[in-house]
Amino acid sequence: MFSTALFVFVSAISDGSHKQIIRSSVEIYPGYMEITNAAFEDDPSFENLIFDVQKAKESLQGIDGVQASSVRFETYALYATSEKSVGGMFCGIEPENEAKISRLKASLVAGEYLNSDDTNALYLGEELAKRLHVKVGDTLSFISTAADYSFAADNLIIKGLFKTKLYEFDNSSAFVNKAYFDTVMKSQNIATHIILSPKDIEQIDATTLLVQQVLSKELEVKNYKETMEDLILAMEVDSVFGYITLGIFFIVIFFVIAIFAFLSVYARIRQIGILRAIGTTPRGVMSMILVEAMILGTISVGIGGAVSAYGAYYFEKNPIELSSMGDLDMEEYMTQYNMVAEITFPTDFNPSNILIQMFIMLLLNIVTVIYPIIMMNRFTPTEAIRYV
Amino acid sequence: MNFLNINGVKKIFNEGKESESIALKGVDLTIEKEEFIVISGPSGSGKSTLLNIIGGLDSANEGSVTLDGVEITALNENALALFRRENIGFVFQAYNLIPVLTVKENIEYVMRLMGYSQQECDARVMEVAKELDIDAYLDKLPDHLSGGQQQRVAVARAVASKPKLILADEPTANLDSKNGEKLMALMQKLNKDEKVTIIFSSHDPMVIAKARRSIVLKDGLIFEDKVR
Numbered sequence: 001m002f003s004t005a006l007f008v009f010v011s012a013i014s015d016g017s018h019k020q021i022i023r024s025s026v027e028i029y030p031g032y033m034e035i036t037n038a039a040f041e042d043d044p045s046f047e048n049l050i051f052d053v054q055k056a057k058e059s060l061q062g063i064d065g066v067q068a069s070s071v072r073f074e075t076y077a078l079y080a081t082s083e084k085s086v087g088g089m090f091c092g093i094e095p096e097n098e099a100k101i102s103r104l105k106a107s108l109v110a111g112e113y114l115n116s117d118d119t120n121a122l123y124l125g126e127e128l129a130k131r132l133h134v135k136v137g138d139t140l141s142f143i144s145t146a147a148d149y150s151f152a153a154d155n156l157i158i159k160g161l162f163k164t165k166l167y168e169f170d171n172s173s174a175f176v177n178k179a180y181f182d183t184v185m186k187s188q189n190i191a192t193h194i195i196l197s198p199k200d201i202e203q204i205d206a207t208t209l210l211v212q213q214v215l216s217k218e219l220e221v222k223n224y225k226e227t228m229e230d231l232i233l234a235m236e237v238d239s240v241f242g243y244i245t246l247g248i249f250f251i252v253i254f255f256v257i258a259i260f261a262f263l264s265v266y267a268r269i270r271q272i273g274i275l276r277a278i279g280t281t282p283r284g285v286m287s288m289i290l291v292e293a294m295i296l297g298t299i300s301v302g303i304g305g306a307v308s309a310y311g312a313y314y315f316e317k318n319p320i321e322l323s324s325m326g327d328l329d330m331e332e333y334m335t336q337y338n339m340v341a342e343i344t345f346p347t348d349f350n351p352s353n354i355l356i357q358m359f360i361m362l363l364l365n366i367v368t369v370i371y372p373i374i375m376m377n378r379f380t381p382t383e384a385i386r387y388v
Numbered sequence: 389m390n391f392l393n394i395n396g397v398k399k400i401f402n403e404g405k406e407s408e409s410i411a412l413k414g415v416d417l418t419i420e421k422e423e424f425i426v427i428s429g430p431s432g433s434g435k436s437t438l439l440n441i442i443g444g445l446d447s448a449n450e451g452s453v454t455l456d457g458v459e460i461t462a463l464n465e466n467a468l469a470l471f472r473r474e475n476i477g478f479v480f481q482a483y484n485l486i487p488v489l490t491v492k493e494n495i496e497y498v499m500r501l502m503g504y505s506q507q508e509c510d511a512r513v514m515e516v517a518k519e520l521d522i523d524a525y526l527d528k529l530p531d532h533l534s535g536g537q538q539q540r541v542a543v544a545r546a547v548a549s550k551p552k553l554i555l556a557d558e559p560t561a562n563l564d565s566k567n568g569e570k571l572m573a574l575m576q577k578l579n580k581d582e583k584v585t586i587i588f589s590s591h592d593p594m595v596i597a598k599a600r601r602s603i604v605l606k607d608g609l610i611f612e613d614k615v616r
Contacts, residue, residue, distance in 0.1 A: 274484045277445055278545070279473025279501050281466045377465070381445045385484065 003253045004304030004361040005311075008354050010249070012312035013320075014242050015348035018235050020319075025231055026224045028103050028164045029173075031195035033066075033208055034227060038220040040192065046147055049073075050191045050219060057194065059214045065199055065207030070097035072193040073181055077144035079132060079174065086131050088172040090144055092181025101197045104162060104175065111136035111160035118177040121159035127171035129161050136161060147187040154184050196221070250364070258368040265289060265372035272376060273384025282377040289373050290366060297365035305358040312347040312354065319346035391585060392419040392442065392553070397451035399437050399608075411437040413608035414451065419587070421552075424579045426588045426599035433605040435589035436557050442587065443476050443555045444468040456552055473501055477546030477584075479556035483538040485530040491517075491541050492526040498549040516544045520574060536567035543571065547578055554578075554586045560595055572598045 026032055035056060039048040050056055053071055060066055070093065077090035095114040099105040104123070105113045114123050122140070124132075134140055138158050146152040156176065163170055182188045198207045204223050211221045225232055265272075272285055280288070321344050379387065394417040402408045411434045419425060427435050440446035442453055444460045452461045460471060477498075478484075485494050495516060496509040504512070517523040520540045530538050539559060546554050556575070560568035572595055579586050588595060596602055604612035 271486060271488075274486060275497075276469060277443075277472070277478055277484070279469055279498050281469040283466055284469070284501075380447065382440045383446075385480075 001300035001304040003256070004301045004358060005308040007246075007249065007253070007361060008305055008308035008357050009311050009347070011246070011353065011357060012308070012315075012347040012349065013345065014239075015350065015353070016312075016316065016346045018239065019348055020344075020346055022224070022228075022231065022235060025166075025228060028107070028166055029169060030224065030227060031070075031101050032198055032201065032204060033196040033211065033221055033223045035194040035196065035211070035215065035219055035221045036192065038218055044192075046145075046149065049147070050194060051189070053189050053191045053194065056215065056219060059216075060194075060196070060211065063207070063210050063214065065203060065210060066196050067199045068097060068100035068197045070094050070101045070195050071178060071191045072098075072195060073147075073178065073185065073187050073190065074192045075144060075185070077142040077174075079128075080141045080143070081132050081134055081138070084132055086128065088125075088128055088174055090142060091173065091175050092178040092185065092187065093175050094178050098175075101195050103164060107162040107164045109161050109163045111158065113160050114175065114177050116177060116179060118159065119180045119183075120154060120156050121176065121180075122156040123160045123162060123175040124158050125170040125173045126161045126163040127167060128174060129158070131171065134158055144185070146185045147190055150186060152184050152186070253361075254364055254368065257365055258371070261293070261365075261368040262372045265369060265376055269376055269379070269384050269387045273379065273381045273387065277381040277385065285377060286370075286373045289369055293366050293369045294362070297362045301358050301362045301365065304361070305354060309349070309351070309354045313349040315345075315347040316349040317346075319344035321345075390418040391421040391423075391456060392417075393452075393454040394418070394438075394442065395452050395454075397438070397441055397448045397453065399434070399441060399446070400449045403449065411608055412441070412448070415605075415608070415610060417603070417610065417613075419585065421585055422579065422583050423601055424576065424586050424599055425601045425603060426590055426596050427603045427605060428589070428591050428596050429605035429611070430591070434608045435591075435605055438605065439555050439557050439587065439589050442553075443478060444472055445478075473498060473549075475552045477549065477551040477554040479539070479542050479546050479554065479559045481558040481561045483530070483535075483542045483562075485538060485541055485545070487530055490527050490529055491522060491533070494530065494541055495526075495544045495548050497545065502549055504549075512548055513544075516548050519577075520544050535562050536564070536570070539563055539567070539571060540574070543574065543578075547582060547584065550582065550584075552585060554584050556586065556588045558590050558592075559588065560590065560592050565594065568592065568594060 035050065037048040037050055057069065057071070060069060073092040075090055076087060078085055078087050093104070093114070095105075095116055095118070099113070109126055114121055124134070129135065132140060136158050139155055140158065141153065141155050143151070143153040196211065198204050204225075208221055208223045215221060276282070276285060376384070394415055397412050397415045398410070399412040400408060400410050415438060427438060429435055437446065441448050442455070444463070448461055452459055454460070456475065458471060460468060463471060486497070489497065492513055495513045496504075499509045499512060513526070514523065517526060520543060522537060522540050522544060525533055525537060525541075530541060533541065539562070543559070560571055563571060575586055576598065578584055588599065590596060601615045602612070603610060
């Protein structure tokens with residue numbers, strides 16, 4: 001019962017944390033699918049941009065699998081205050097659309113998020129604000145190169161600060177309304193990325209294919225499995241280690257159950273000798289003990305599975321929060337290693353997985369009694385009756 | 389044809405080891421149907437071993453045992469168990485009842501294995517239980533009964549399925565003389581009424597005196613075979 005509960009719950013935590021890490025990494029900013037100029041990845045210069053955003057957006061309209069889209073223009077700028085200058089990402093976004101495809105808006109920690117009427121309003125990473133020694137309402141200047149390679153500069157008022165918990169991102173990023181950005185950066189109808197979010201993440205490969213089919217040849221679409229290949233690989237490697245751990249766990253469980261099964265069968269060897277003496281066949285003994293193991297196994301696996309399934313369901317809705325472990329501040333600790341400072345770990349409640357795991361445990365339970373029964377049936381009834 | 393033929397049965401325990409001991413050195417014996425026999429002899433003479441081999445509970449190293457035309461020493465474990473179920477009832481010195489089953493369940497166990505219906509089992513259990521005066525304890529567990537009562541339950545279990553042969557290994561050894569005599573009277577009655585062949589092992593003079601045929605074993609061989 002405990003083994004089943006532990007097995008199901010550990011698997012749920014492992015699957016849940018993998019999904020959480022991928023979801024967080026994708027949703028914080030990068031997005032599930034991105035359209036870029038086909039040459040942009042190899043040469044991310046102003047020569048390889050999306051030069052007709054309107055046309056690209058129109059071509060996406062007939063695709064049912066796309067839930068939302070948002071246009072971005074990412075470049076770099078030098079931010080300066082009266083005391084400090086710091087370089088960082090300077091990005092024009094469509095505030096309303098961006099809110100549908102990333103967690104930028106949800107990451108607001110001070111001031112306000114951007115809106116589509118904003119001019120000279122900056123949405124700044126909290127860590128970058130610390131480096132610049134600025135706060136909401138302060139003014140800073142930026143200088144950058146516009147899309148037509150002219151000089152671009154302006155004063156910006158900090159409208160809001162965000163904290164995504166991805167330290168490097170918070171430490172180097174700033175956003176303005178795309179309409180304003182286009183004016184100062186000479187980038188009307190031009191973008192580096194169009195980010196898409198799918199209606200069904202499970203169908204993302206099919207949706208990616210559909211999008212590629214409607215795009216013009218100079219554009220390409222990639223989903224997170226390609227853009228975040230390293231992360232997916234890391235999760236797969238982690239899963240392999242997870243399976244190895246699970247394998248060790250299985251071996252331990254197998255031997256624990258086997259020892260109990262062995263003791264349970266051998267404790268009744270005299271009784272079984274009597275049953276055989278009065279006419280129960282060795283095959284009958286095997287069926288009897290297997291049926292008993294199945295009944296007891298079903299009850300214990302059922303209880304263990306139900307308890308852990310409830311746990312997996314509950315912690316999916318109310319993720320486990322690891323804000324601190326003793327004196328260690330988890331968020332601070334993860335930030336030091338430049339990890340997404342997620343401190344909540346939801347489990348993955350997947351009924352079919354849980355049923356499969358329960359079935360495996362039941363099977364394990366039954367398999368473990370076979371060897372002791374075979375051993376016991378080697379005794380003659382007389383030997384079994386006299387067995388001490 | 390004889391009911392039971394035992395030809396040159398040898399039994400060696402721990403053969404080839406330092407602790408090797410020869411329990412039976414080549415026993416030849418024939419028994420007819422409905423006989424009431426006691427096998428006696430000193431401890432270690434091979435009484436229990438011979439009964440176990442006749443009942444197919446243990447195997448012989450040499451020789452053969454043929455019961456009612458079937459050579460049981462040639463049967464495999466499954467066939468042997470089925471043969472025991474259909475033909476042989478056992479009464480053990482230590483009763484050997486199943487402690488987790490009630491008296492009724494113990495008595496009807498073999499019948500259930502043989503496929504009797506619940507009604508048939510109920511009727512036969514009641515008949516045998518009344519005969520043995522244990523009908524008041526049918527719903528009790530064996531541990532709640534006295535030694536004498538438990539041995540009567542063991543006899544009831546042995547006779548309930550109407551076997552052709554009952555083997556009883558020192559059935560009175562754990563009983564006082566009064567209960568021992570009662571049990572023997574009961575076995576004699578069953579032998580007469582149910583026409584069951586009964587073979588005892590015992591060194592109790594009272595039991596030996598009641599048998600119609602007495603076989604004495606000594607050092608693994610038949611020392612004496614007397615019919616009264």
